[in-house]
Amino acid sequence: MTTAAAPRRVPEAIHRRRWAILCTLVLALLVVVLDNSILNVAMKTIATPAPVGLGATQSDLEWSINSYTLVFAGLLFTSGLLGDRFGRKLALLTGMVVFGVASLLSSMSGSPGELIGYRGLMGVGAALAMPATLAIIMNVFEREEQPKAIGIWAGAVGLAIAIGPITGGVLIEHFWWGSVFLINVPIVIVAVIAMAILVPESKDPDPGALDPVGVLLSIVGLVALIYGIIKGGELADFTAFAAWGPTLLGVVALAAFVLYERRIPFPALDVTWFRNKVFSASVVVVGVIFFALMGVSFFGVFYIQSVRGYSALQAGLLMLPLAVAQLLFAPRARLVVERLGVAATAAGGMVLVALGFVGYTVLTATTPIWVLIVLGLVMGTGMAHVMPPVTVAIMGSLPREKAGAGSAVNNTFRQVGGSLGVAVLGAVLSTVYRDGMSDTLTHLPEGLRDKAGESLEATLAIADRLPNGAGKALIAPANDAFIHAMHVVAALSVGISLVGALVAWFLLPRRAAAPAAGPGGPGAPEQQDRAREAAAAEA
Known part of the structure; x- marks a missing residue:
């Protein structure tokens, strides 16, 4: 006796092109995430006086990054709601067009102030596009394929973080600083055309007032x-x-x-979602892992380039192992979840991330470079087993018609966690470094002493300007002080990662969560089927 196949929730025409749709969404994700990491390697060039750069100050450089982060994080939640209400395809296309135009304007900036403003506009476009990508995945894939699709989505994030510095390094070596923004424009054009043809429209059929x-x-x-x-x-x-x-x-x-x-x-966010232990624990784990991981991206670049003397391009290549591990394992994390459960998979991934940070606590100025490659592989493997299952848990605990809001909450916690990580761990790094250099800098004039104590880069810059080679005496102590500060930050990141592991182990489900039926929690399968069919009908 044969059992009839379960009826498909997604229309057949959309189901057939689902993987092509995913490719276009990954393209959008790549350009949005890549842009934040690609800018890091262009900082020194942008700080160079015109005509080579813009003559940006340290504060200008910080705000060229922060303006994007501030607008992006501030609008993520609202953008997810707009997508649910007015259409996720519309939000995606609008976001990509805004992002592309702002990228073109950024590449032509004539002053640091213009660059900061245009970067903020890029943040508007990114905030519109990012939640829509995950929400559309939830609406074009059947539930059994969603973990695999989300794994590819998560792997693309890791890939973009790693290839950003490589791409930026190549562009800076061969073109002017504005090329790191101009490169976005042709990618956006291709992505918008593909999205207009392939991606179906979807929205919440009953968004309320x-x-x-x-x-x-x-x-x-x-x-x-x-x-x-x-x-x-x-x-x-x-x-x-x-x-x-x-x-x-x-x-x-x-x-x-x-x-x-x-x-x-009719609330914008149904706060009763947070009564769901799975939903709450998952967003906490997302915030915790990005808090910790933004630390390694913060101090790792300076360790590789300033302490070890590698170029921006070489530093980007050394980030590849982390990305390769995510790209390989994230789409397959669902297989581990099926075998071990969500809690064990995510907790194990957090422990691997913590082990990677343990490795950073013992790095020195002469540690073989292959150790960094191994640490990247370990941390990338860990992250690949955290992000897909917790993202599936977040999205699976909500009804499909609220996918935009769920994606926005997921991305908001990630962005807030990352910003906290950069700020808090960066402040710890600066404070420990300054304390470590206080005795060494006593012979410098007071104005130079304060400036040189700000960071390793500031110390090395002043060392280069001191006459008669006097600055050479600062280099070794500066490297030692930075490495000690890096060890302190890495140790803090170990503790934070282990907290995330405990949250995952005790609060996430042992098995994959059952889908929710409506706002606020679980319900009858028939109710969910009707809701999902209504959402699919909008396509």
């Missing part, structure tokens, strides 16, 4: 919170009012957002 107050509170809260975190890291002092003032405002606004959302009939 608009919630302008909730949306405004979420934007104010996220922007103020991220700004305060960034400012604290920039000042290396979270007790300064410029840091804690905006942070407090952000916390208050987000608290008001939660209270307001609980009291209205």
Whole structure:
């Protein structure tokens, strides 16, 4: 006796082209994520006076990164809601066009101020596109294929983080600094054409009434919170009012957002989602792993280039093992989940990430470079077994018609965690480095002493300008002080990663979560089928 196949929830025409759709979404993801990492290797060139660069100051350079991060993180949640309400394909296409135009304008910037402004506009485009990619995946793949598709999606994020510095290094060596932005334009054009042809439209069939107050509170809260975190890291002092003032405002606004959302009939975010242990634990794990991993990207580049003397291109190549491991293992993480369960897979991945950080605590100025390659492979393998299962857990615990909001929450926690990691771990790195160099810099004039103590790069820059080779005496102590500071930050990252492992082990499900039927939690399969069929019909 044969059993009839389960009816397909996704229309046949969309089902047939699902992998081509995924390729276009990965292309969008690559260009959005790659852009943030590609800029890092262009910093020195942009700081060079015109006509080679823009003559940007250290503060200008920081805000050329921070303006993108601030706008991106602040608008992620709102953009996910807009996609659910007005159409995810529309949000994706609009975001990509805005991103492409802003990239072109960034490449032609005539001053640091223009670059900062255009980078903020790029953040608007990225915020519109990013949540839509994951939401569309949830609407074009059947549930049994979603873990594999999300694994490829997660692997693409790791690949973009790694190939960014390589691409940037090649472009800077052969072209002008603006080429790191101009490279986005042809990719965006190809992606937009492919998306217009292949990607189906989908939206929430019953979005409810608009919630302008909730949306405004979420934007104010996220922007103020991220700004305060960034400012604290920039000042290396979270007790300064410029840091804690905006942070407090952000916390208050987000608290008001939660209270307001609980009291209205059609909230922008159904806060009862967070009563779901799986949903809450998963977003916490996402935030924790990006908090820790942004630390290695922060100090790893300086260790490789400044301490070890490798070029920007070589530094990018040394990041490839981390990306290759993610690319290989992320799409296959579902097989480990099927065998061991979500909790064991994610917790094991976090432990591997922690082991990678343990390796960083013993690096010296002469450690064989193959050790870095091994550490990259270990950490990439760990991350590949964390991101796909927790992302599947987040999206699987929500109804399909709320995929945009779920994706936005996932990406928001990731961005906030990453920003916290850069700010907090960066502040620790700066403070420990400054303390380690305080005795060595006592013979310098006071103005130079303060400047040289800011960072390893600042010390080396001043060492180059000192007459009669006097700066050579600063190089070895500077390297030693930086390595010690790196060890401290890596040790903190070990502890943070292990906290994430405990959260995953005790709070994530032993097996894959069952799909939710409607806002707020589980329901009858028939209800979910009707909701999903209605969402698919919008396509």
